[in-house]
Amino acid sequence: MLVAVDDDAVALGDLERELRDRYERHYRVEALPSADEAYARFEELAVSGEEIALVLSGRGLSGAVGIPVLEAARRLHPQAKRGLVIAWGDWGKPAIGEAIFESMARGLIDHYMLRPSSPPDEAFHQEVSALLLGWAEARRSLPYMVHIVGESWSGRAYELRKALVSCALPHSFCLADSDEGRVLLGTAGDSQLPVVIFPNGRILTDPSNAEIALAAGSAVNPARIDYDLLIIGAGPAGLSAAVYGASEGFSTLVVDEGGVGGQATSSSMIRNYLGFPRGVSGRRLAQRAYDQAWIFGANFAFMQVATGLRREGDRLVVTLSDSGDVHARAVLLTMGATYRRVGVAELEALNGAGVFYGGPTSEAPAMAGRDVFVLGGANSAGQAAIYLARYAKTVTLVVRADSLAAGMSHYLVREIVLTPNVSVRLRTEIVGGGGAGALDHLVLRDNAHGTQETVEAGGLFLMIGAHPSTDWLPPEIERDERGFVRTGQNVTDVDPWPLARNRMFLETSMPAVFAAGDIRHGSVKRVASAVGEGSVAIQLLHDLFAADRRQPGGRPRRASG
Numbered sequence: 001m002l003v004a005v006d007d008d009a010v011a012l013g014d015l016e017r018e019l020r021d022r023y024e025r026h027y028r029v030e031a032l033p034s035a036d037e038a039y040a041r042f043e044e045l046a047v048s049g050e051e052i053a054l055v056l057s058g059r060g061l062s063g064a065v066g067i068p069v070l071e072a073a074r075r076l077h078p079q080a081k082r083g084l085v086i087a088w089g090d091w092g093k094p095a096i097g098e099a100i101f102e103s104m105a106r107g108l109i110d111h112y113m114l115r116p117s118s119p120p121d122e123a124f125h126q127e128v129s130a131l132l133l134g135w136a137e138a139r140r141s142l143p144y145m146v147h148i149v150g151e152s153w154s155g156r157a158y159e160l161r162k163a164l165v166s167c168a169l170p171h172s173f174c175l176a177d178s179d180e181g182r183v184l185l186g187t188a189g190d191s192q193l194p195v196v197i198f199p200n201g202r203i204l205t206d207p208s209n210a211e212i213a214l215a216a217g218s219a220v221n222p223a224r225i226d227y228d229l230l231i232i233g234a235g236p237a238g239l240s241a242a243v244y245g246a247s248e249g250f251s252t253l254v255v256d257e258g259g260v261g262g263q264a265t266s267s268s269m270i271r272n273y274l275g276f277p278r279g280v281s282g283r284r285l286a287q288r289a290y291d292q293a294w295i296f297g298a299n300f301a302f303m304q305v306a307t308g309l310r311r312e313g314d315r316l317v318v319t320l321s322d323s324g325d326v327h328a329r330a331v332l333l334t335m336g337a338t339y340r341r342v343g344v345a346e347l348e349a350l351n352g353a354g355v356f357y358g359g360p361t362s363e364a365p366a367m368a369g370r371d372v373f374v375l376g377g378a379n380s381a382g383q384a385a386i387y388l389a390r391y392a393k394t395v396t397l398v399v400r401a402d403s404l405a406a407g408m409s410h411y412l413v414r415e416i417v418l419t420p421n422v423s424v425r426l427r428t429e430i431v432g433g434g435g436a437g438a439l440d441h442l443v444l445r446d447n448a449h450g451t452q453e454t455v456e457a458g459g460l461f462l463m464i465g466a467h468p469s470t471d472w473l474p475p476e477i478e479r480d481e482r483g484f485v486r487t488g489q490n491v492t493d494v495d496p497w498p499l500a501r502n503r504m505f506l507e508t509s510m511p512a513v514f515a516a517g518d519i520r521h522g523s524v525k526r527v528a529s530a531v532g533e534g535s536v537a538i539q540l541l542h543d544l545f546a547a548d549r550r551q552p553g554g555r556p557r558r559a560s561g
């Protein structure tokens, strides 16, 4: 259902007309002329279980509607998207600007939009469509969905969900003995669980991750191809390098042990990436970047772990887990980082059953009404807490440090303080926990007082930092004491540089091997900086090939087979 609320009759009429004209075939549309009627209707709908997809509330004449209505919608219908509708020019009024900023920071509204003008107002409908797409994604009701049916939320079913997340494939999960599970299993026949059902009707029973990549159409056999550039890691840095590399004529292969997006896929909402004023989910950003690179001719091989790197003559050779050796003139290391573990055996056993590493995007709706904990003190933990607060009853951020400011951006600290159902426990660690089949409690230790407390917990999200994925690299690639790859002037030159030319910025201690993004010593650990470094690496490649008196391999070539 779509709900429009405004006590300005003309403005409400405009909203109702636009919503009915475009969406009435698929959504019920209701127009409510006062805040009180909106509150009563939200209550009724919550009791009857009818879902609201979108609430648009105008500022109205009285000032009573608008944000308070959207706040009520959030409380009673947390899945509903909420847009504040303002008149043209209102954004320039300081009080309105501040109200919009505050309510976005507190998660009361998803975004603001201008009142529709005379039809057709495509700009208005673009805003509405973006909100409806966000709603459909969150409730897993996209047209092309992969369905997983399993016996339990944990174990192999959880690993498959993670594999699909890393392939940026929208998917849903249900238990075999649920109504939906029984219907889906009807189409799958007598299959061993878990079962994965693809939108094209293909059914895989307990597939390997590599089979998922193949079925998703994202695995390429690169065995016989020699590339200008081999990129290891399809996170933001690798994707950016793929876009620039392929678009500038280098034959480019990107390999990843998962799928696209890297850490960014676990970010529910990236709000500080240039050009996305209402934020963008890491998954969507990655999917778009992947499309962009693919259109320029980049090749991708997913679920392929790079396990070795060596030089053979004028080529670098990378060994892949499933495709053997691949040759390239230059290699870009963009392997980013992986999460540290919590180190509590009982909690490790519940991984996927209430205990999750990384961002809460896919699990958040299941946290509705629960007391949820987030462990970590960096930006990613702050974002996770804010996102979970939309669904969970309470969210507790557990932080070892004695202040949030030590590890988190100011804007996020502010959002946390302003979000009523988020609380923070400083100087605290998680030292135990458990549950029968699913997490139900945690043991917290207050380091300031030396006390321990057992608390009820319906979910735990672990965002406790990461270490670089560089263990497999050969010793020739110099790393710092934490394993991050040294580049450019940061290389200490324990081994003398073998070439007449200088080492380039982003070049490692091994000639023609570059590193970009989070994996790099001294990197900024942001999507924008990873993307920037990925593009800079391509400029360096031009310089490298020019120095080698060679030309790039001409038109981008797609790998065959």
Ligand SMILES: Cc1cc2nc3c(=O)[nH]c(=O)nc-3n(C[C@H](O)[C@H](O)[C@H](O)COP(=O)(O)OP(=O)(O)OC[C@H]3O[C@@H](n4cnc5c(N)ncnc54)[C@H](O)[C@@H]3O)c2cc1C
Pocket (backbone or CB within 6 Å): 232, 233, 234, 235, 236, 237, 238, 255, 256, 257, 258, 259, 260, 261, 262, 263, 264, 266, 267, 268, 269, 270, 271, 272, 273, 304, 305, 306, 307, 334, 335, 336, 337, 338, 358, 359, 379, 380, 381, 383, 469, 472, 516, 517, 518, 519, 524, 525, 526, 527, 528, 530
């Ligand atoms: C939950 C969360 C929220 C975040 N929010 C923000 C935000 O709001 N704004 C912001 O700017 N930044 C944010 N970040 C940080 C941002 O996501 C990272 O800085 C960025 O993803 C780094 O990009 P990258 O390409 O360097 O590495 P990664 O994103 O880590 O990607 C590395 C890729 O390499 C692959 N790989 C690793 N080893 C191998 C191997 N041996 N073989 C093949 N493939 C391999 C991995 O599978 C992975 O896909 C967030 C991070 C997290 C976890």
